[in-house]
Amino acid sequence: MTALLSLDAVSKRFRGLIAVDRVGFTVPEGAIFAVIGPNGAGKTTLFNMIAGAVAPDHGAIVFAGRPIHGLAADAICRRGIARTFQLTRPFPALSVEDNVTIGALLRRPEVGAARERAQELLHRLDLFDKRRRIASTLTLPDRKRLEVARALATEPRLLLLDEVMAGLRPTETDRMVVILRALNRESGLTILLIEHVMHAVMALAARVLVLDHGTMIAEGTPETIVHDPAVVQSYLGAEAV
Amino acid sequence: MIARLTTGVVRRSTVLLALLLGALVAAPWFVNDYLLTVLILILYFAYAGQAWNIMMGFAGQLSLGHAIYVGLGGYVAATLFVRFGVAPWLGLLAAIPIAAAAGAFIGFLAFRFGVAGVYFAILTIAFAEFARIGFDHWDLVNASSGLFLPVREYAHNDLWRLRGDPTMFYYVILAATVVAFALCRLLLRSRVGYFWLAIREDEQAARAAGIDTFRYKMYAVMISAAVTAFAGVFYAFFYNNLFPEQVFGISRSIGIILGPIIGGVGTLFGPILGAFVLTGLAETLNSVMTAFGLDLPGATQVFYGICLLLVVVALPDGVWPPLARRLGVAEDGK
């Protein structure tokens, strides 16, 4: 498999505090890749750099063969990377369908076509019956699904999911796992996810990267990761795996 | 085009709009000269409010200096007419690009340098004040002594040169308001309209969805400025005089935006309803005062201010959204 996304020695510091320190890894095309780590490990900062919300201080981020570090968030989305936000950010006063239509308009300038695409995605994410609801009235799990639908509507090659399972009930988590796996299998969508719900990570990811205090402490298959002594000590230790 | 204009509209709102339009078209046969002037004023504010609403209501960029586009439009067309005899419709062809360029200049500075929110609003006031003081000292436009258009009795209405009786002006501004309404509806239902709403709701999320927010905010300012420019041309030719103090002043900017805020920011019908409510209120108050023989400068304004206060306290989203729900013609979620 060829590399779709690769990071090389990417670093970011905020006022002297190193949030991400020389992180490098490669996500193959068509893979599901997870980033885990305790709170404050630098996961979201890493995501923000890939998505263009903040620029890295050092290092290179290459997507589909071209460097993207330092590009603006919208330019990166147009290159084919879509993201969700950890604290969901739907367009609050708009309907669910309009939220997703806006995403779809990126590749389909015709409003009718974009709306059709949005409705397909809403079906997939189990939101079709709620398409007329105003986004701000949705429950948290629905808002998470809405974010995924809006991101998918931009037709990305790489989907960045920032803790989409957080706050979901176990049945909802399972449902999301099924949806994501189907998307990955059918269209070859590459997925990079930050996740705390280990059960979902184990079910989805082919490879897992572990961050702690901004540095990589392990990378490998889910099975090797959960038995890695460094990982167990710094992150999984307290939790029953 | 026609199909696109009418798709998705509740039939009831089409009927209500048609009734309103019919009443407005027929109005000159039924109202006296005074009422006709009031209607012209209402439509003028409805038009200008609609133009402002593109920028604030759709794209979420609060302009408190919209008078600059009124003033530029009016002064460009009037100067061309007075100095060179250029007809206002041709003058409009110059006024629109000049107003749009001014909008682009302000927008470029603000959006490139990250001036947003309250600061953006104050920047727009600053530029309007710039223009006011500049025109106050510019001899080509007669500086602070004002630019006057020749007023003569015309044997017949000259639509091309916009010289004629109030009825002609009434139909001109009515047509312009209808065009602006249709334009806004088209914009709102197009790609650019959706992108504006996204920017208004959450700019960072809009960028994450691939929207080049700088470009679409620029479109909003420029289109809004261009549409506003015609309000200035109309103002100049209807009132036949322009003073920098009056057309560029902060009170003109406030006058433009009160209507849409009272009516409902971001709605299509809000600016029109707001203009009726506000101007209607002000004129009614004036009439009542006159009828009672009261001559107390400021009294109507105080009452006007109190009404404004009551509306903003009681109906924070404006008059139109709750009214539209009651009439069963809500503008689905926008």
Next chain:
Amino acid sequence: MPLEVYFNVVIGGVLTGLVYGLMALGLSVIFGVVRVVNFAHGEMMTIAMFIAVLAFSALHLDPLIMLIPIAAVMFVFGYALQVALINPFIRRPEHTQFLLLVALAIIIANTLLIIFGPDARSVQTAYALDSFQLGPIIIDAAKVYAGAAAILFTVALFAFFRLTLVGKAIRACADNYTGALVVGLDVQRLYALTFGLGAACVGAAGAMLVLVVDVTPMLGPSYTLLAFVIVITGGLGSMPGALVGGVLIGVTEALAGLLFTPSAKSMFAFAILVLVLLFRPQGLLGRRLS
């Protein structure tokens, strides 16, 4: 022009600027804590100016004596305004707040118009025509008194915010709203106090300004704009910034009036505003916002 003329004008500008600074300080304090842009600021100042005029013409009370009473009256006005009207609007969108305060401004200006009529009023103190002479430099006595009073009032306000518990609590509210709630501060009351203090600043400034300029009911909007310019130039929420901004704008206006024409003087103030917004958006003395 001889050099003394410039000195005279600059010093006059500094003194007027101090009064401007005090006025702008009120706006800055209100915005910095309550996060509401007071679009009725200029109108609040015209109230204070008319009280000063009235006290002088009816009771022969000098504006310098009236400074504290007027500030106190305006404090009560501001406090009541915040409690009764503005508080429910704190979390509303900016354009709604704007509309509320514009409505208030319209009511104030026109009420003053009904009471006092449209003509300009002034205070003719015994020292109105006095001046101090320092070598070749001549300074209006009224401006010196006004500037000195403005400095005293500002120092008192600084001391309040730095030294008293209530002042510290208000600053805590401004720094961290949620934090202030968590530690149990009565945020609503502190907001009302802040609005009152902001109004007191503008009241004191108004009482001083009648020594220097005439007052009309429709003066409000131009002073509201002036206060914006000063506060943004100095840095929103920075107390020394408001004073520095006031002096800078006062001097700029005075020099522009001398070198160009008095009617164009505010153009230079706006030019400074635009430059600051573009190149130093946090203002000259403001902290950089994250």
